[in-house]
Amino acid sequence: MAAPLSRREFLARTGFVGCSLAASPLVTPISFAAAPWDTRLVVIILRGGMDGLDAVQPYGDSAFAQMRGPLALGPEGGAYDLDGYFALHPALAPLLRMWQAGQLGFVHAVSTPYRGKRSHFDGQDLLEAGTPDLAGVRDGWLNRMLQVLPQASGQAAYAVGRNTMRVLQGAADVANWAPDAKLSLSPQTLTLLELVTEADPALHAALSEARILSQIEQAKRKDGQRTSAHVDIASFAAQRLSEETRIAAFSLNGWDTHRAQPQSIGRALTQLSETLLTLQGTMAGGVWAKTAVIAMTEFGRTVRQNGAGGTDHGTGGLMIAAGGAIKGGRVFGNWPGLGQGDLYEDRDLMPTRDVRAYAAWVMRALTGLDRHKLENAVFPGLDMGRDPGLIL
């Protein structure tokens, strides 16, 4: 057991703690020039399985109305026609201007390699792991991207919000914060707290980060405005991205619409739309123009409505792409159809391309990362195929 500390030793230690804190990547912001790339990537995980067929409705498919029943709105039921074939769910109407500006696009009938059991937890884990299966995989694909990019520092990537973001977990340092946390203590107590937790690296590191972030947040929040959590998260992410951060990842929950889908998906889509608009509106001038946001979900949902006015876990789904760097105004993907024999296991939208291929092409365009690294290190075993042209 260590000998009791004297005052003097304590003061010496305090200096040491101060030093270790100053060496934290958070207080030594990297310069723009030092960053290997200058574009911004935002990854949103839509947890629960978004019903892509409801968000972007293939009303031009002759089987759509019959298969979906009351869920099929189409332009006649209040959805907004996008291109004569697909229509946007009414709750996403605030995004129409973004679509018209060519800064919003959709990719239909995509999925991860996940098949069969249709479990949220597995589906999300695989989506975030970015691998064909989960055996032995501990990190996420965004983290592996940081691992292969030169000079990416701990401030380059941010996981925002209370949800654990597996997609960003791994060997590369990432920052993490929920905008509602704060740490207001006297300097003396903070120093003692650093001392007490020093022997526990995980606890100590989390505390050091919290200390700095809460100072930033408190300075920002003097106006005392209160907004909803998803808006706070998007706003915090946009602010970090306006500075040295290059990558941000967060979650939007509430997509598991087993029951009364019109109400439940309406709420979720409204949150998605507010999130995208907050990102756009909060980013400093010029940053949105070099930003790509991709929103992905663990799987789509059943084509047919279930007995409770909702839909169950499915396979093929929808990816959403937004931002000034996106070549939007289009619905990408190979449409498999909804007719007899078109469905996956006679129940789900047939996935026609791996969603990871689209993410990989976005990352390639934003960071210049070479294809070999993307297909081996970031998404092991992926065949990226042809460039779908998602980025300007």
Place this chain on the structure above:
Amino acid sequence: MHNFDPDLAEIRFGYGLSPVLAPPQGVDELLAGLAGPDRIQQRFPIESFSQFRMRMVAAQKQHQIRRENRGTELAQKARKQQRVVNREARVAMIGWLGQTMLRRTHTPSAFRERLVAFWADHFTALGKQGVIRRATSPYIEEAIRPFVASRFADLLQATVMHPLMLDYLDQHKSIGPNSARAAKLGASAVRGVNENLAREVLELHTLGVEGPYSQTDVTQLAELFTGLSFGAPNGFVFRKDFAEPGAETVMGVSYGTDASVQPIRDVLNNLAMHPATARHLARKLAVHFTSDTPDPSLIDALEAAYLAHDGHLAPVYQALLEHPAAWDPVLSNVKLPIDFVSSTLRALAVPKDHFQGRKEKWFRRWLGTPLAQMGQVWERPQGPDGWAESDAAWITPQGVAHRVMWAMAAPPNLVRGLPDPRMFVDKALGRFANETVRFAAASADNRPEAIGLVLMSPAFQRR
């Protein structure tokens, strides 16, 4: 040979040290605490689900009055009454958080409370809409608590067929496509089998996601489950008219053609005794009680005990407590927020009367809201897989920041007169106290922050 350690027993297998309760003196004492009358439950009662159902009946009655008297004054009165029922349930629920905390604070057999929490998490269930959203504690009281030391199969049946689970995973809405009900509804009405419960039973409750089942097993089990339902007045019911006729085959076993609850009990019993279930539960217990990366020989020992004793749980706990890995003196797992809060209350020996007469707002301010901020909304995990076990999920800047703020601010509001921080170090940490924490506790410029520093020390945050 294992190295039993009384302080470690309280910290790792209980809710930490108490200044007024002696820690258990051996494995026998820990196990004995699981048997016998449930005194702490009697001392701090929580409504059972069958009592809770009366709230659902009351809500339903008002709902019916509203429906039958639309636009009238009667309907308006009923609406008001409905709100009263809802509010009362909400207030009751936060009170049960208080009771749960008091049980953990005052029980001499904290291992029992830990097991209740472990299985309540394994069988996570929460109501979806209306007053039933408040029913998780009553469900635990009825479907988990009595069975924590019996056969796993009993626990499985009690939970999977419980109204709250049926509601949570939409089972009561699942109608066999060839059932009498489907025929009555006709082709125009939407109908379908809901796979939610069947999938979670295989993936989460029994075999585990690595288990040897296929989508066909999920679908067949879902068809077998059709008919499981409930009503507010009587609780669980089997609705023959919802049941899909014909036999179903799950994991290679065919289950009878009669539409009744017996084949469902049979399939649950068989799933409980499947080797994959033994492995899955063994691993989960090992992770929960020891570390994110448990000793493989501990998992093997638990699995073997489960299989050797026909899925009886007490011998599995005994195998856990008699394994050397259980007594590794290095504290590993980070306490979840609810456990951090519980063990703080135990370390402070928060008296029963301190909670008496408190309003809902008080419970929210000092317990409910801080828990949510630390990342754990009371009885509201994100999904049926319950709360994350990994330390990384909890040791985040925002989670830790909220732990700190609560540790510094809450204790003066939880007891009248804080203990002397220098004594508190040893009372709260036992033989895991060290000079750094003693120094910090003695150096803080005020008592609440000194207590908070002790609570934030790694020896209190981990177990």
